[in-house]
Amino acid sequence: MKKLTVLKAFVVAFITVLGLSLNSCNNDTYEPIPVKKGDENGTYRTKLITTQGNSRTEKIMDFTVKDSVITYKEFPIKEIVKSVVKDAAKTDAAMTAMGKIEYKLNFTPKLMPEQNVIEFTFAPKTLALQIPVDGQTKNAVVTFAAADKGYFVGQDWSLRFGFVADKITVDGTDLTPYEKIKYDFPYSLKY
Numbered sequence: 001m002k003k004l005t006v007l008k009a010f011v012v013a014f015i016t017v018l019g020l021s022l023n024s025c026n027n028d029t030y031e032p033i034p035v036k037k038g039d040e041n042g043t044y045r046t047k048l049i050t051t052q053g054n055s056r057t058e059k060i061m062d063f064t065v066k067d068s069v070i071t072y073k074e075f076p077i078k079e080i081v082k083s084v085v086k087d088a089a090k091t092d093a094a095m096t097a098m099g100k101i102e103y104k105l106n107f108t109p110k111l112m113p114e115q116n117v118i119e120f121t122f123a124p125k126t127l128a129l130q131i132p133v134d135g136q137t138k139n140a141v142v143t144f145a146a147a148d149k150g151y152f153v154g155q156d157w158s159l160r161f162g163f164v165a166d167k168i169t170v171d172g173t174d175l176t177p178y179e180k181i182k183y184d185f186p187y188s189l190k191y
Helices: 002-026 078-085 088-100
Strands: 043-051 056-066 069-072 103-112 117-123 126-133 136-145 150-153 158-170 183-191
Touching: 043 078, 056 078, 078 088, 078 126, 078 136, 078 183, 088 126, 103 136, 117 158
Parallel strands: none
Antiparallel strands: 043 056, 043 183, 056 069, 069 103, 103 117, 117 150, 126 136, 136 158, 150 158, 158 183
């Protein structure tokens, strides 16, 4: 009986201490560090979500941001090459032959201190690819579009954005039929 009373007293004391500590946490105020232009510069790790039609893939990748340019040292081109080649085995062979493809995405930053974010307005360049298939080289030009803005968020210092491979031209002719390829970077963190 004494053990039960001691246990009850301990539980009451524990709950009281826990309640007081939680109450003191509720009184703390979060003071965000205000963002400034240049805070977006750095190296990021992200989960890229690539969507084309009903197909969706996810992959972890890195990129850098410096002087209003996002640089991908190894841009994900599988969906682009597959759209041109139309065969899985030939797509893999072409990608192996092509190696790593670098892509640079330009943007204009706009500081928005009232929301503690830096807004990105994108100006995507085209990406020219030479895709080897069946002993020939197909010259593909990918046109990207970015209708939505991107944001560097001061609360957690993350970068969030997306863009679309809007059209592919192969040897001067628009690829048809073609389903747009969407690249989403929902949460990219500096490291």
